[in-house]
Amino acid sequence: MAKLNPNYRKLSAGYLFPEIARRVREYSAEHPDQTIYRLGIGNTTEPLTPTILQGLHDRVTALGERGTYTGYGDEQGEAELRDALVAYYAQRGVTLDPGEMFVSDGAKADAANIQNLFAQGSVMAIQNPAYPVYVDSNVVAGRTGEYDAAAGAYAGLRLLEGSPDNGWFAAPPGPEQDEQLDVVYLCSPNNPTGAVATREQLQAWVDYARQHRAVIIFDAAYAEFIADPELPRSIYEIEGARECAIELTSFSKFSGFTGVRLGWAVVPYALRTEDSEQGELNRMWNRRQSTFFNGASNIAQSGGVAALSEAGQRESRALVAYYMENARIIRSALRELGLDVTGGDNAPYLWVRTPTGPDGQPLGSWDFFDQLLREAQVVVTPGAGFGSAGEGYVRFSAFGHRENIEAAVQSIRGKLRLPER
Amino acid sequence: MAKLNPNYRKLSAGYLFPEIARRVREYSAEHPDQTIYRLGIGNTTEPLTPTILQGLHDRVTALGERGTYTGYGDEQGEAELRDALVAYYAQRGVTLDPGEMFVSDGAKADAANIQNLFAQGSVMAIQNPAYPVYVDSNVVAGRTGEYDAAAGAYAGLRLLEGSPDNGWFAAPPGPEQDEQLDVVYLCSPNNPTGAVATREQLQAWVDYARQHRAVIIFDAAYAEFIADPELPRSIYEIEGARECAIELTSFSKFSGFTGVRLGWAVVPYALRTEDSEQGELNRMWNRRQSTFFNGASNIAQSGGVAALSEAGQRESRALVAYYMENARIIRSALRELGLDVTGGDNAPYLWVRTPTGPDGQPLGSWDFFDQLLREAQVVVTPGAGFGSAGEGYVRFSAFGHRENIEAAVQSIRGKLRLPER
Incomplete structure (x- = not known):
């Protein structure tokens, strides 16, 4: 008698994006004539660029000719792309080897699958708020207890609490805390907060990880949105990181490949755990990809x-510059209205504090979501959907056609009723 | 202190295809002037066809235009493709719903990931011999003990022993055996044996599964190679199958998409387990794909x-007809030489019994592999690489350019030294 993996039932029914879609659908049904402005999902909207189109067309043509057709390639990616990735890192002074590059169909799959490398009992530390895939993949893998609605968290995961005070990047446990984290997920530029870890913040995590033989999963899917040259775009810009960090990244947002699907993971040869020599994690990921993936x-x-x-x-x-101009337009309008906005300068997401409600208290994330939808027909993402520390915030995405961004901003300016300042 | 998922270390070091590659490399290094004929891997060699090329080019062009660009789509696949799949099944009288179709990047990934739906303690039944991914994915998931070299199997998996006597399709346990299998992997047309399950064989499995609330994972990646109209191409041609079977299939071999990457899984609404109502497995796979995959x-x-x-x-x-003519050429040559060949009539694989060795005993799989490589420079796949029941056989793949197939056959005819009949 087959039985289900019971962990799926732990996933809260109110999955974030379907719940947003449900509320928008309901509103649209009630107000069929209203234009809805979607600044919720981080989905690219601008067409692929000429050079990329040429590369895609050329390959399709090659697949139609007997001499240039290719079938299965290496599960880790084609040599030409892995070499190009190595050269790309070299541009910013990071030396890596093609054997450390694992081409994938996107950072989301890698972010979900990477936990499979680690022991079942590992202490997984995840930022709060965070991209839901880090949490959900560990829930399905059975590393958590049930969802504790009061705590807003799954039992068994260690949350790294973000707040304005720490720039939405919690510091590692200090020496006096004697706390052992095994695998630490860090996302920078951060989804959803738009915050970027400084060199010092990352160095502190790398130092912690080396000292405690923890492994950092560094999600750098938005790295190309970093404009400030002082901010690290790869964790391997940090001394010692290749001994303790895996980097996940993507062509999705940089080159508009959200639908084309392409990303990569870096698993350095130097990386090791307490119970393995250098090289074994690299070989294990190779084995994982060769078994569960086909390139x-x-x-x-x-x-x-x-x-x-x-x-x-x-x-x-x-x-990237196009989307970042969108971010500037949104940020400037929201600030004019007196809203507290961070992010949007080195990331395509703006993190906006909810205004005060009628009772003098800050609105909840979903309340402000509803207000933006009902008054201005603008869809955002409630911060609480990314974890309890996101309560009291909403995320604006800067992806969209310029005229839609401008119309959304216009609608907010003209129709959103905020409390007097 | 991060620790590894210890299950990876259970995977036998001598992974099949890398070991083949190693032996071929070694032989080539010793004999740099020899042409090697590769009939080992099931990789397509013929170019994509005009209609498909047009479809690919048109989509690339659309991605370059503002009005037709698309980013993230539904994780389950685009509506147009899911509808086309429903119509495709309808051609052979099978009625399915688009919501039961899950487009993927290939049957290999689905075959590896599908086990995640089931409870950790499930009894997984796998054909012997079998495509290694079914076994390896369950090893990594921790459902087995160590590899037992003497038994040629991992402790904890239930092997369904194939043999010439049962047409390489073991029957389900009979009522007198009172044996409970929870999840049963069946591959038809079979890789590696080339055997195809008859309607009666599948009906027996469906009846068993319904009676015992087992779930069948039916891998039909080679369905389009079935020429005999009496043989089922989809398990849903069998009465009752949608209550107990998931079907995995692929564009890889039918349309030459091994490198393009596209497949699909069917998870019927009617499917259920002992501990779930109808519909829950369908929703769980939807959730799995939405979390670990992005379309x-x-x-x-x-x-x-x-x-x-x-x-x-x-x-x-x-x-398909092109590759099947290759299969006919290989089969006819091998039979002329007195070899015992099955498969190759409704599948692109030929399953060839090893000849008698100098000691009067049948050669081992790897011995015949070595003989074919050294005498005729032909690379095949040793049956033992697919499980202990494959010992004494090798698999010939019919994928290849016609002239290479003919040259390989010529080389075997002229150079392979077989014992007198």
């Missing part, structure tokens, strides 16, 4: 090679 | 839609 689409991989060419990078940077 | 490449999905068009299907059937 990213070869067409997408050619698109990735094109994106990393000089022209491709230039065009991708223009795409 | 197949949208370009590949447009290729899939093209492949399922009338012209696309016609072209794909011509591709």
Whole structure:
């Protein structure tokens, strides 16, 4: 008699994005004539750039010819793309080897699957708020107890509490705390807060991880949105990181590949755990990918090679600049209205504190979500959906056509009723 | 202190395909002038067909235009492709719903990940010999003990022993055996044996599964190679199957998408386990895919839609016919030499019994592999690599350019020294 993996039932029914979709659907049904402005999901909207299109078309054409057709490739990615990734890191002074690069179909899959490398009883530390995949993948893997609605957390996960005071990056446990974290997820630029870890903040985590033989999972999917040259874009810019950190990243937001699907993980040879020598984690991830995955689409991989060419990078940077101008427009309008906004300068997300409600208390995330939807027809993402520390915030995404962003901002300016300052 | 998932260390070091590659590399280094004929791996070699190429190019072009660009799509696949899959099943009289279709990046990933739906203590029944992913994914998930070299199996898995006597499809346990299997992997057309389950064999398994509330994982990746109209191509052609079976399948071999990456899983609404109502497994797989996956490449999905068009299907059937003519050529040559060959009539794999060795005993799989490599420079896959019941056999793959297949056959005919009949 087959039985279910019981861990799926622990996942709270009110999954964030479906719940947003439900509320928007309901509102639209009641107000069929209203235009809805969607600033909720971090989905790219601008077309692929010419160099990338050429790379994709060329590969499709090659697949149609007998001499250039290819079937299964290496599960870890095609040599040309892995070499291009190595060269890409070298541009910013980071030396890596093609054997440390694992091409994937996107950072989301890697972020969900990476936990499989670690022992069942590992203490997993996850930022609060955080991208839900880190939590949910560990729930499904059975590393948690039930969801504790009062605490807003699953029993068994160690949450790293973010707040304005720590710039939304909790520091590692201090020596007096004698606390052992085994695997630490850090996302920078952060989804949802838009905060970017400083060199000092990352160095503190790398020092902690080396001292305690913890492993950092560094999600750098938004690295290309960092404009400030003082901020690290790769964790390998930090001394000692290759002994203790895996980096996950993506072509999705940089080159508009959210639907094309392409990302990569870096698992350094130097990385080790308490119970393994250097190299074993690299070989294990290789084995994991060879067993559970069969390589990213070869067409997408050619698109990735094109994106990393000089022209491709230039065009991708223009795409990033377009979205970042959107961010500036949103931020400036929200600040004019007196809202407290962070993020949006080195990340495509703005993290906005909810205003005061009728009772003089700050509105809840979902209340402000509802207000923005009902008054201004703008969809955002409630911060509470990313964890309890996101309560009292909403996330605005800067992805969208310029005219839609401007219309959304116009709608907020004209229709949102905020308390007197 | 991070610790490894210890299950990875259980995976035998001598992973099949790397070991083959090692031996071929070694032989090539010693004999640099020899042409090697590769009939080992099931990798497609013929170019994509015109209708599919058009579908791929059109989608790339659409991604370059503002009005037709799309980012993230539904994790379960684009509506157009899911509808096309429903229509495709309807062609053979099987009625399914788009909500039961889950587009993926290939059957391998689905075959590896599907075990995650089931409880840790489930009794997993796997054919012997079998495609290694079924076994390895369960090893990594911690459902087995160590590899027992003497038994040629992992402790804790229930092997369904194939043999010429049962047509390489073991029957389910009989009523007198009172044995409870929870999840049963069946692959038909079978990789590696090339055998296809008859309607009666599948009906017996479906009856067993319904009676014992077991779930069948039916891997139909090679379904389109079935020429005999009496043989079932989908398990849903069998009465009662939608209550107890998940079907995994693929565009890889039908349409040459091994590198493009596209497959699908069918998880029927009617499917249930002992501890769930109908619908829950469908929703769980939806949740699994939404958490651990982000949809197949949208370009590949447009290729899939093209492949399922009338012209696309016609072209794909011509591709299949090409490979099946290869199979006929290999089979006929091997039989002329007195070898015992099955498969290759409704599947692109031929299953060949090893000849007698110098000591009068049948050669081992790896011995015949070495003989074929050294005498005829032909690479095959040792049956023992697929499980202990594959010992005494090798698998010939029919994928290859016609002239290479003919040259390989020529080399075997001219150079392989077989014992006198």
